[in-house]
Structure formats: structure tokens, C-alpha cells
Amino acid sequence: MEKARPLWDNPLQFVFACISYAVGLGNVWRFPYLCQMYGGGSFLVPYLIMLIVEGMPLLYLELAVGQRMRQGSIGAWRTISPYLSGVGVASVVVSFFLSMYYNVINAWGFWYLFHSFQDPLPWSVCPLNGNRTGYDEECEAASSTQYFWYRKTLNISPSIQENGGVQWELALCLILAWLLVYLCILRGTESTGKVVYFTASLPYCVLFIYLIRGLTLHGATNGLAYMFTPKMEQLANPKAWINAATQIFFSLGLGFGSLIAFASYNEPSNNCQKHAIIVSLINSSTSIFASIVTFSIYGFKATFNYETCLNKVILLLTNSFDLEDGFVTASNLEQVKGYLASAYPSKYSEVFLQMKNCSLESELSTAVQGTGLAFIVYSEAIKNMEVSQLWSVLYFFMLLMLGMGSMLGNTAAILTPLTDSKVISSRLPKEAISGLLCLVSCAIGMVFTMESGNYWFDIFNDYAATLSLLLIVLVETLAVCYLYGLRRFESDLKAMTGRTLNWYWKIMWAGVSPLLIISLFVFYLSDYILSEALQYQAWDASQGQLVTKNYPPHALAVIGLLVASSIMCIPLVALGMFIMRCLRRADTASVA
């Protein structure tokens, strides 16, 4: 008697699992950046169009495939066509790469969370230099939050060639992060199903608290106004549309096999169309919600920095000209400057050289994304709030929940095919397979805790998943529509759920979405080919800022390997299957 496939306790667990997986760090740290770069409020237009045209159809396709085939990604694609099991293998490989480097973000989250229980926050003050007469030089050149991130957390080396040693503190945090992931996936859907209740809902609670706190901060309206004023001319910029499509694509986590894995644990009669629409809508609205919070925080930070800059200018003028303390304020600064320029022209021109030009616009327009936004900009804003420890703990706890939720999806994508395969699951129990996976990923992940670890992290972040996923999803869509047959799939779905497939989905799957993916793929490929040398940002300790450097040959080789190893799975496995079939036919022919 076959063991019954584990199921979600109720459809709500499935929806929560998908939300918890799709709503991740990208919603918090990538979407606000894109919104800022491509025209604020007007970016919502390409974003929503891409959601309807690309996001929902592809999400529904993956969920439907998983629910119909009731197996992980390898088994599902093998059922569609044995030559296509390479697609499933490619998904597993990409998921493996992702889980290796993604958990390092959780390790950083833990590091900051543990350090939030101090007064004052360690990133709010610079440490003193050797003879205690001033602050550390690197900290003076950069800011205290940048110093804490680059020196205390990462202990970053000046370039990717200098490896340095493993940072034991960060390694401990990484081990803890993997132990926590193991705890959540230990029992399969039984444990994952309960954990996703928390990882899906708690971030929203924290975001809501932050929304209220953010909107009541001084200067928040500056950031919000800056963000939401639409710049309509950006609609004509093709990059805006490409980035909207890319963001929708990667934000939903298509192509990793996690959605197929989650859907495979569904009852066959589950209404996955409704769930696909719900999940994609919630994902996009979370992005918009998170960007409101981010921009109010941006506005607060920009206003704070602007006012600090103004105060420095006022102090400089007051000291140089021995004016009465409190005479010069922000409102009469310009008049005073004019008066001083006319009254003491020579002295004023000397002082003028030291004066910084303070501008709120320039503070607001510094757009940051990724780890820089999450760990530097946010922590800088938090250190200036009252009761900063509480806000810091809440914020990093939210980051951890978001990261953990995505990790659960990633590991499910790898584990489901492994536990489905009879070869492995007959020899080892589920707990041992998960344990082995966590152990191997943790061991390889130690690379990211070295001094040059952040540079390798950026390599994985930028190249491990981008091109491969586009190709994987393209092959998936074409396979379902043209190899398996759209009519056959339609009748399968009708038999399974009892609902007919809407013409809209048919058009999208067969025509529009593949075309979109092909154009994205062509764009990225041409971008890589046309750019002369691949470059990265390295931290220069003496200047206290990032400098651009070229990748050395061995890093380029790793990038090539990353992209090739996942893409090559598709043709290689197809070829292997073909050869095996030929051999088997030759065998049966010789026997007969």
C-alpha cells in the first residue's frame, strides 16, 4: 500500500505558505528603489500591467502544474515529458544555489537583532581610536552605521581577491539560522504548515506598526511626496517596463519549483485559480505597502540629515564671525549669508569653501537598494528614533520572518523532489534528508562569512538565478502549452477542479507570457554581452566609501559556472534520456 501524500491541513495553510514564500525581502528592499528610480507613482502603471499580464498567468500555471502532477518539480516535469525532467533538475539546482546564499541574510538579521539589545545602539556611535583623542578614522570618513555594517558585521576586505578568514561571530549566526530552518522543515508539511502562519502574518503586524510610526515621524511627508509625485515621462523609458516585468517575475518566486512543491501537497479539487490571484495581489500590495513605510523612513532620515547639515553650516558661520549664539536660524540663513557676504567679503569667501551645500532633494534622491537599504539606511533612521532599541528589535525580527518564510519555500523546492524519489526516501528518513541538506548548505555557506564573503554574496545574488529562471519558466510555459498540449491540460484541470479554463489564461499562457519572457531574456543577454567588463562595488576603508572594481578571472569563471550549471541541466538531461531510450530500444530490438 502506498503511503498517502502529506497534505496541508486546510487551504489556508497553502495560501499562507505561498504568501510567506513570495513576500520576501525583495518586496521591502527592491521595490521602493525601483519606484524611486522610475518615476514614483507612475511606476505603478507598468507594475500593475505586468502583474496582470505576466505575474498572475505564470503563477497560476505553476500552481496548476503542481496540483495536477502531485509531485515535486522533477517528477512533475518528468510526467509531462521524460525529456523535460531537466527542467525540474535545473529548478532544484537554482534553488540550491539560492538557499546557500539567502540564509546568510538571515544570519546578518540575527546579528543585528542580537545587537539591538544594547544602549546605545552599537551602530549609533563611532568607536574611539587608539589614544582616545578622537573617533576611529574609518568611522569618521564613512558614517557610524556604514562602519558597523562594513567593519563590525562583515569585516570586509578591500577586494574579492583577498579572502581573509571566516568571521566566527557571523559563522555562529549562520549556524543558528540553518538550525532554525531545519527546525521548521523537519517534519515536512506538518511542521511547515504551522510555521507559515507566523512567518506570513507577523511581518504584516510589524509593517503596520512601522507604518504608523513612520507616518508620525518628522519629515516623513517629504519622503512620501517625493516618492508618489508621478514623473510621467518615465513611462516612455523602456527600462521602467523591463524592471517592472523583472520585479514581478522574481518577486513571485517563479521557476524555483517551490510553488510546484507547495501545490503538490494540495487536495486535487483545490481552487488554485482563486489562490493564484489572491497570492499575486497580496504580494504586489505588500510591495506598495512596504514602499510607503520605506519612504516615510527615507523622508525622516533625509530631513534629519538635512537639518544636521544646516546646523553645521550655522555653527560654522556663528563661530567664524563671532555672531550671537542663536542669532542665525534655518529661516534667516540665506539673509545672513547675503549680509555677511557683503559686509566681510574676504573672510566670507574663505568660510564659503568649507560650507557644504545642504539640499533636501539630494538627500532624498540617494536611492539605495538591497542589503544597503535594509542594514544601513534603515538602521540609520532607527538610531535617531526614540526608544530605538524597540524599533530595532521589531524591524530585524520582521526581516527574519520574511527571510525565513522565503527559505522555507526554497528548501521545500529541493526537498520535495528528493523525498518523492523512491531511491532516496527508501534509504533515509525525511529528517535525515533535511538534516543533510541543511548541513551541506551551511558548510558551503561559510564562504559567505569570510572577509570577502559579501562580494561572493553579490555574485550569487546577481547571477545565480536571473538568466536561468527566465529560461526555466520559458521552457515550462512552452512545454505545458505545446508539448503537453493546452487542450489536454485544460481538460485535466476541468476534471480536477470542476471549473473550465478562462480564455484569458489560455491566451496568456500560449502567447503573451512566453513573448514577454523571451524579450526579457534577450534584453538581459544583450546587456551582459554589451557591457565590457563585469564590475562590482568594493569598500575602500581609507576613503570610507564604495569604489568600482573589475572582477578577476576566477570570479568570472564562477559566474559562468553558476549560470551554465543550471541552464545546461535542461539540454543535458534531455540528451541523457534520449541516449537511454536509444540504448533500451537497441536492447529490446536485440532481445527480440
Place this chain on the structure above:
Amino acid sequence: MLWLLFFLVTAIHAELCQPGAENAFKVRLSIRTALGDKAYAWDTNEEYLFKAMVAFSMRKVANREKTEISHVLLCNVTQRVSFWFVVTDPSEKHTLPAVEVQEAIRMNRNRINNAFFLNDQTLEFLKIPSTLIPPTDPPVPIWIIIFGVIFCIVIVAIILLILSGIRQRRRKDKGPSEVDDTEDKCENTITIENGIPCDPLDTKGGHVNDAFMTEDERLTPL
């Protein structure tokens, strides 16, 4: 005669205390920045207090216990509230070396600040760097404590889950062996009526009516 002496004394004092003079220090106060509405006005009484504090600091230095308030000279008081000061020796002809004054002020900086309700940033002695207080480091970094707590909780939870999983699997292994026996008996007793096999009720998952069951044995052995 007296007038002549008076002019002589003030002239000498004026020479001793000048902006940029030897052994002179510039002081800058930002009272309104520090105290806001509760700012006090800087007048000659405050100057007197300042001279007193400087004289007090000098008295703490060896060999300078005889420093009087009159030995501290202030000059060039501006609207900013900034001024220069020097400390003279008892002869009132020479100024004390800058190094001694600097050391004395540094040692008593805190008390001077407190006398005026100011701090190192709002009461500045230019050219006298303030000793920065290093942040207190607890013997065991706090983050390790919290890390240890969470680490132990996670390990305990993992061990509990693994053990309960092993126990469940052992119970399941014992269970199916009993179910297999009843299944064998079930297969032997399939009765056929009119060519249609009647399946016993329990394999179909129907409810057994307890009113008709007298013993625990569901199937009568052949």
C-alpha cells in the same frame, strides 16, 4: 601717581591677555544651544565665576596653590560669547605655561562644565582636546548571551521533534503488523452471493453498529 600705576597695571594686563597671545586660550560658549529657553545671560558675574573655576583648577596643580581669582585675566568678550583668557603667576608679570593650564583644565573639565550647566561641546576650550569617554564594555558581550539562549531553545526543540518522530515511527511499525493479520482474514472470508462478492463492512470504511457487536473480535475465525 596712583592713576599712573593703575594705567601701568591695565596696560601690562592688556599685553598679557590678547587674542593669540602666548599661553592664551580661546573659550567659546553656546548657552542658548544648550539650554534653549532657560539660557542665562552672560554678564560680569558669570565671568567672575569662570575666573573662579579656572583659579580653582590651577590651585589643584602642584606649586600653584597660591593662584588667586585676580590672576586669571579675560579679554575680547564677544556677542558669540567667546573670549580669551590667561593665567598669570603671583608676580602678575608672566603668564603660566600653556601646558600646565591645559592639564589643569583637562583634569577638572567636568566640574567646570557643571558649574555652567554645559558640556564639552557647548563649552569649548579651543586647543584643549577633551578626553572622550569610551563606551563601557560589559565583560561578556550582550549579544552572545541572547545568542546562547536562542541557540539552546532551538537545539532542544529539534531534539524533541526528532525523538517524537522516531517514537511515532516505531508505533507505526508495530501497528501495520496487526492490521495485516485482519486483512488476511478478510480476504479469506469474502463471500459470494449471486456471483457478486460481498466485501465486509470494515474494509469499506463504514461505521460498525456497536449494538450488534458483542465481542471485540470483528471477524469470526474459520
